[in-house]
Amino acid sequence: MRPGAQAARTARGGALNARDDKQDGLRAEVSAYCARVGTDPLLVQGAGGNASWKNGDTMWVKASGTWLAEAQRTNIFVPVDLAHLRAAIAAGDMEVVPRALAGSALRPSIETLMHALMPQTVVMHLHAVEILAHLVRPDFAGPAPAPAPWCWVDYHKPGAALAGAIVARLREQPEAQIIFLQNHGVVIGGADVGEVETILTSLLACMRTEPVAPVAPTGAEASTMAKLTAISDEGIQQLALDPRLYKRLRKEWTLCPDHVVFLGAEAACYADAESFVAAQTMGDEARLAIIAGVGVYVAGDFGAARTAQLRCYYDILARQPSDAPLTTLTPPQLAELLDWDAERYRLAMAR
Ligand SMILES: [Zn+2]
Structure with missing residues (x-):
């Protein structure tokens, strides 16, 4: 060389x-x-x-x-x-x-x-x-x-x-x-x-925004229902306990794509634990129950990924300084995100 x-x-x-x-x-x-x-x-x-x-x-x-x-x-x-x-x-x-x-x-x-x-x-x-x-x-x-x-x-x-x-x-x-x-x-x-x-x-x-102060639990209990476990996260519990957050989540559930992919296009709101268990008995595969004034409960294995998404959702809502409406994903955006055809989407929304 x-x-x-x-x-x-x-x-x-x-x-x-x-x-x-x-x-x-x-x-x-x-x-x-x-x-x-x-x-x-x-x-x-x-x-x-x-x-x-x-x-x-x-x-x-x-x-x-x-x-x-x-x-x-x-x-x-x-x-x-x-x-x-x-x-x-x-x-x-x-x-x-x-x-x-x-x-x-x-x-x-x-x-x-x-x-x-x-x-x-x-x-x-x-x-x-x-x-x-x-x-x-x-x-x-x-x-x-x-x-x-x-x-x-x-x-x-x-x-x-x-x-x-x-x-x-x-x-x-x-x-x-x-x-x-x-x-x-x-x-x-x-x-x-x-x-x-x-x-x-x-x-x-x-x-940075200061989150709203937490609302004290009311003492109401749903965990006596055999199938339900309260999520052990104080922030997530606020979604059910704070009337302002609860009002928001009913209208403004679809904030972020990951949130929707993991938690679905609709907030899992139930009037009480009995109606959640009844919905499951009817064949509903729902695993999450947000019960106004009582708490946020899960049935079976909810998983760390879903819990993390729910906590993130609370963290975003708790940082809204006013009651001004937020931007949510539109029905066509949700359908596209979840790969739903229009009919399946219509049926799901009608439930
Ligand atoms: Zn991303």
């Missing part, structure tokens, strides 16, 4: 090692940050939210169904072909199926395109309560002061439709690093984890 070729090969090896080191460092930083935000229910609920980082033509993105809180305990990231996604986005193909690399068995998040279309190295998407509490109001004014350039995207079904809407908006505001998604959450892009964290911390500080 010629001496020059040997030197070039060594240099190339060094460059590759440097890139691998940078890659490992980035993975460790993103994982640590994800694990931190993932354990805060005001930032992440269950498997909600996702994160990504880009390295050359590869993007590492959270796998579908995995929990950010688990980022340091288990492998939640899947490498995908970024060049392939960028080519599809440039061609307007939002239905593109991401190509997982390195034979990963994990399936990339359904929000993968949302990460690929952001130009920044590190991207975080969260259903953060303090921000969501504003995103469900019809009079969203934006953060003051804004920690970075931001833009607003109207509600679209998560996946291809939402990605298409974000691409269109970023064409008008390519400098945006914060994207507010109506009734859904926030996307933040930064050069590194530190920048994303600084932006998020500023947003949370300037958009």
